[in-house]
Amino acid sequence: MARSRSDFLPLLPRRNARLDSFLKRNTERALYERIRTYEPCVVVSDVINKVYMYAVLSDERVYLTEFPPRALTAAVSLERVRDIELVNDLPDFLSSKDRERCQHIRITYIPERPAEKQHDWLQREKGEGLPPVAPPSRRASHCPIRIHDLKGYPADSWWEKEELQPVMKTSRSSSCPDPETLGLPRIPLPHPPSPPSSPPEENLKTAESRQVTQRIGAVLTRLLRRDRADFGEEREAELHLYVVSQTSTLYLHLQSCWNSFVIKSTRLLDPVYRRRSTPSSDSISAERTAHLFAQLSSELLQDGITVENRYLLLQELRTAAHRNVTLRRLFWRVRRYDKENRQSENTWKCGQKSRFLSIYFCSQSGEAFVFLVQTLEECLHGCQSFSRFHTTDQLLLSTLIIQTFAIMFRETEVEVSRSSLLFANRGALISRLLLAFVCDPDGEKQSRGSASDSELQDLVSEYLDAACSLLFELLLLGYQTSRCFPGENFMSVSWILGVLQPHPHLLPFIRHQAQLLVLVLSDQTGSVLSPAESVLLFQRCRLLLACLQYNNQLAQHLQLNFREEFRFAVTPSSAEQKLQPRYPICKPTVRLIQRIVTLIQRS
Incomplete structure (x- = not known):
């Protein structure tokens, strides 16, 4: 039975x-x-x-x-x-009725x-400038015909040149006079006065004095840094929201x-990813x-x-x-052509071809999503095994579809159209997607593609x-739904794993993910x-933890086959050795591994 729009309001x-x-x-x-x-709460x-x-949550x-509301203050990054x-x-400062229904959220931060x-x-008075910014990469030349040769093609487009960068307003209205209204400190740096001019005969003496002062300043800087290290620069604080x-x-x-932020900020440490994902300074309207997007999707959905x-x-x-969150939201949104849209259509006609207008206003929610699910099913032939692949082109196309899905799920959970589409008919589309992309990792041994064995193995x-990344995104949706619909067990983590359980290749797929973690x-x-x-x-750890917590069959399979490996090889200390401490995702991953090891050692 299909759900009405009001059914999605808890999300x-x-x-x-x-x-x-x-x-x-x-x-x-x-x-x-x-x-x-945003939510009203006791802080x-x-x-x-x-x-x-009010606690107001943005992406960062x-x-x-x-x-x-009178002043907006940044409390925690x-x-x-x-x-x-x-x-x-049960907070004692609340009434007995409010205590029972209170959610106490504790945010620990530095x-x-x-x-x-x-x-x-x-040195600041010398006016040292910032390093030069690297010029943007140019669009690659035209591609050959075969899709296999298109792998890694840098698909730059008009989106790269016209993305909007988020910038805070420099002026504030009278209703929001001061960002530090709530008492969060802002400590200004001292600005030393400009030194008076000296006569020529004192230049040598002044230079010697400046060198001594600089040496003293450098020593003070080192002492203060050492002092902060000795007395715990990483002091933790807590923000409690009731x-x-x-x-x-x-x-x-x-x-x-938080999940999205640590993933994105870690990926941005890669220069190649940062160059492909960071928007340019030019702006583009919604x-x-x-x-x-309408132009691109119309070309993608055309026949032939x-x-x-x-x-x-x-x-x-x-x-x-990657660069444009507005596009991710448009991927799910509803736009129907009717009389109320004629005013908007007339506004759009400024030099644009009318055929794109009708495409935009007549498109329905999820058309691109449904098309890509169907394409994935056709490429994988019912996801029996990779032996069904006739060419490596189909494998490359399937990988690209999966990667696109994973991006479209990111930072779009508040979209009404997304919830309406995914929850319709008891999650029929999600079920099709789950059964389409899970496959047998060992099936490539029987594949007959155009690539060599080693190349095919890489693909x-x-x-x-x-x-794995897409299943991670779907499990995040399951965690959200579990709390919003606790009595229905609908599209929860257990429901997602339950849909996959009859799949003939689920156990080999999960075993492959565990083997890679051990490796x-x-x-x-x-x-x-x-x-x-x-x-x-990190994503693989979240997947395995969900299997251990929410599916008995998968938990028993992992405990039976990986108990010894997780006792000696997969430990929090081994994770700390492989992860850079400066990566934002390091500590969350170590905590996940600790939980996995605890669960997998249970008899």
Whole structure:
């Protein structure tokens, strides 16, 4: 039975007209559009004691504002967060009724310190500039015909040149006078006065004095840095949010944002990924983005398109989605042509071809999603095994579809159209997707593709990595749904694994993921993982933890086949050796491995 729109409301943020108006006036459009949710709650921190406020969550920070809103203050950067957890307690400052339905969220983080020059204090008057910015990469030349030769093609497009960068407003309205209203400190750096001019005969003496002063300043800098290290620069602080509602989704959105942030910030440490994902300084409006997406999707969905052209268009779509969250939202949204849209259509006609207008306004929610699911099913032939692949082209196209799906799920959980599509008919589309991309990792031994055995093995490994990342995104959806619909067991983590359980290749697929985890962490060469490899390790850990927690068959399979490996090779210490401590994803991954080891050792 299909669900109505009201059934999805628990997954979506509650709207407050007054707070919405305040946020629109006091933030840039790019930041406002990236606000995930907000909730009224009682706030407790080092500087706030039991104050009723709004917690506002964006993709990068937790903000606080008064009730009613007057000033928006950045409270915690997700970059500094170490843990987000629900505390099972009964706050004594709440009434007995509110205690029972309160969600106590504890955010543990490292407080931010004032910006500090990396060089000597006295050097700032010299006006040293920033290093030059590398020029953007040019669009690659035209591609050959075969899709196999298109692998790695840099599908840059108009999206790269026209993306909008989020920038905070420099001016504030009278209703929001000071970002430090709530008492969060802002410590200004001292500005030494300009030295008076000296006569020529004193130049030598002044130069000698300046050298001595610089040496003293350098010594002081080293002493202060050592002092901070000795007395614990990584001091942890806590922000407590008491949400008096059993149906609040704030905790879910916090966890989702934090997951997305640590993944994205870790990947951005890779220069190649950063170059492909970072938008340029040129801006593009939401309307222009919608028009360009309509043009691209119409070409992708047209009849008679060749496999090679479809691959190129999907590459362009994936690249654009990396840079543009608006495009990811458009991928799910509903737009129907009716009389109310004629005003918008007339606005669009400024020099544009009318056929693209009809495509945009007549498109229905999920058309591209349904098309890609069907294409994936056709490529995998019912996902029997990789032996059904007739060419490596189909494998490459399937990998690209899986990667595109994973990107489109990212940071779009508040989209009504996405929930409507995925929840329709008891998750029929999600079921089709799950059964389509899970496959037999050993089937490539019988494949008959156009590539050599080693090359084909690399392509299969890339596909399986992409499948792991997509299943990770779907499990995040399951975690959210589990809390919003606890009594129905609908599209929860257990439901997702239950859909997969009859699949003939589920056990080999999960066994392959566990084997890769053991292989990576048992490697004694001393090499550390790259940012992309570290993210994949994190996603693989979340997948295996879900199997151990929510499916008895998979848990028993892992315990039976990997108990000894996880006792000696897969340990938190081995993970710390393979992960760079500076990666934001390092500590969350180590904690996941600790939980996996504990569960897999149970008899």
